[in-house]
Amino acid sequence: MVTDKTLEEVHEKYDDEKKEMDLEPYLTAANGKKRKSMDVLVQAFKFMRGHIMGVLKDTTFVEEVEDVQWVVTVPAIWSNTAKNRMREAALRAGLINNSIPDHLIIAFEPECGSVVARRYCDLKKGDKYILLDLGGGTADIACHKVLDETSVSQIYIPSGGAWGSTYIDEAFWGILCEIFGRETMEEFKIKYPNEFVLLKENFRQAKHSYDPASSDIPKIKIDIMVDFMDTHKIDLEAMGKKVKAYKLKGVKSTFEFDTNFATLNLGHGGWKFLMDIVIDPLITHMRKLLAQPQLRGCETMLCVGGLSTSPYVIQRLRDVFVTQLKVIKTITKPEQPVLAVMEGAARFGMTPSLITEYIMEHTYGLKCARFWAESDGEESKLWSEEEGRYVFEDGFEIFTRKNSKLNVHDPPKVQYFQPLNKGEKEIIIEIHRSIEEDPTQCTDRTLCALAPFRLPEDWWDGVGAEDKEIPIAFFFNRAEIQVKVELENYSEKDRYIKVEWLKGA
Structure with a gap:
């Protein structure tokens, strides 16, 4: 049996709830090169400023960057230091004018997501709901009470943890490293950064479509690795043997490699193992939240963010909170949950008082x-x-x-x-x-x-x-x-x- 030390490390790293999170001082690119996170943020803001202003200048009401109300969303668990660095980066990039009060609004992502998501359920004055923003890096949770048709109040401090979908990606990368060797896969990552990004995208698409109730298990295309493996004298047949020999601890199903289409099938057991890396700690945290007296009577759960498109994630939430614990009656999401935070940020920028009270x-x-x-x-x-x-x-x-x-x-x-x-x-x-x-x-x-x-x-x-x-x-x-x-x-x-x-x- 191949050991899964890498996967155990992922479990340990992201199993604990993070009260606050700072930005890492350096970011690592796909090719392994490191850059200061502030430099990356500044360049990203400069690009967005140029692109957005290029589009808006075709309108009749925007001429300068000062004419735009900017809203930047951040995870609810970010520290004040991290939020301050975002503002500093926007200032350095020329995105905002510091002499204009509130030229930049920094808003919590789950707060923005709730602005859109609550339109997809029948909530009336006094109703409580819990909002899950299941993004890439973090899972953020907001708890609100409806005050009137437009505004809500926080009933519990926003919380969350490092339970985003990118950590599922990390665990999958760990599996590939254990099957084909870490040194080999790191070489692929550094020498073929574009192919590495495409491999991650192939995995992401399969991950979001996995449905435990379906017999059609999504397969991951890894054909872009074939040419690279040839240079290491690992042909398709050898790849298939390595995949078949791999075992996940505690998982009965085996992986399958289709040599005709160069696709990897993780089976139900493999997909559940990977997804549960972030879903298990999320559910543990949610159980604690819903047991708080402030959330007594909360019967609605709203989901936004990329991972909320996953049938498996929604099914796990329903199994625990609707069927087992019977504390939630309705779990719903917008038509486009991936865009909910962005749309909510735009609405929030026009009417910041949508969230009236903060704890x-x-x-x-x-x-x-x-x-x-x-x-x-x-x-x-x-x-x-x-x-x-x-x-x-x-x-x-x-x-x-x-x-x-x-x-x-x-x-x-x-x-x-x-x-x-x-x-x-x-x-x-x-x-x-x-x-x-x-x-x-x-x-x-x-x-x-x-x-x-x-x-x-x-x-x-x-x-x-x-x-x-x-x-x-x-x-x-x-x-x-x-x-x-x-x-x-x-x-x-x-x-x-x-x-x-x-x-x-």
């Missing part, structure tokens, strides 16, 4: 000095000659609490602060977050971002300057946290402070 996953606040209290501990108190009493420099000034709901129509929360040191003009706001609802102390572990800005040149001029306060507005702008300095002599664009998120935040 905060953490408590956020700013570091500030305050009067010392006994609960702060003896070691933390500092004597202030100016105040004539002890102060505490690591106070956690809360702006929004964990599990609280923020309504997009509510004005930003504004609080007033004074510079710690008289005469300083370069101010650095420390943003902190905590899993506690009422944190009182900022630490190195709670620090998640820095927001630097400069006070006006005349700030310290005149009588009473030391008593002036800085109004700081802190608000959640759909998928992003933003900070503004509400000074009267600041222009609107200068009021927005660039937030520099720390890695992993």
Whole structure:
């Protein structure tokens, strides 16, 4: 029996739920070459800007890039750091003008998908639904309650994991490496990158069409590998023997290689083994979600994304949540689930308030000095000659609490602060977050971002300057946290402070 260590590694790597995900610093091309992810993103945005503007300039209402409302969708499990890098890449690519407020809206993919998907079922005010965005890299889940005909409210924090369909592709590649040798397959990948991409596309088409109820099992075309195998003295007959000898641990069915058409048949057992790599952890996570009190009464499941076109995926979901657990009554998807997120993003850009209320996953606040209290501990108190009493420099000034709901129509929360040191003009706001609802102390572990800005040149001029306060507005702008300095002599664009998120935040 051929061992499947590679497949076990895939199971281990993607079996755990990922709370937040950062962008990898480097991306690897099909030919094995690595490039900085930021450089790739910038070039991708430049290409899209050129292509889209070329199309839109033929219209009568778009002349410049500033005339376009841009919406970029991201997985719900992306960290603030990853979202910030997307915005930075769009800025570097000339896609957006930073002086235009909300010129770029960053939106969660499942939120956009739900805008389209909920039109395909009969939902009324008060109904709850759970939305699965089954994409390539991640599976993202949103839980909503219908407020009226157009808007909904989050009832649970968006979640998900690295359970996208590309990990099924990785596992299939692992099988090919075990059958024909990793060194041989890596050489094929590097020397024939176009053929490698075509092989992945052949597998993707077969993967999405696999139906466990059908006797017509989709076959994977691997004819593009034949010429390459010839150079390694592996002819069709030898390929067939290698395929037939391969066994998956715990799977009874064997693979078949059709030498006439150069196709690979994985059998029902092989397909289920591969698909379950991402479906099993997804279902485990969904069971936990639907057991939460906030989702009690949720009877509708909506599916979007490429993997939702798979009959096997939909059947697994029905077997568990409709037949076995009896918590879901309806599972549905749009006519074109692959395009649902893109269409939803366009609608979201025109009406961002479609998602009216958001739930905060953490408590956020700013570091500030305050009067010392006994609960702060003896070691933390500092004597202030100016105040004539002890102060505490690591106070956690809360702006929004964990599990609280923020309504997009509510004005930003504004609080007033004074510079710690008289005469300083370069101010650095420390943003902190905590899993506690009422944190009182900022630490190195709670620090998640820095927001630097400069006070006006005349700030310290005149009588009473030391008593002036800085109004700081802190608000959640759909998928992003933003900070503004509400000074009267600041222009609107200068009021927005660039937030520099720390890695992993």
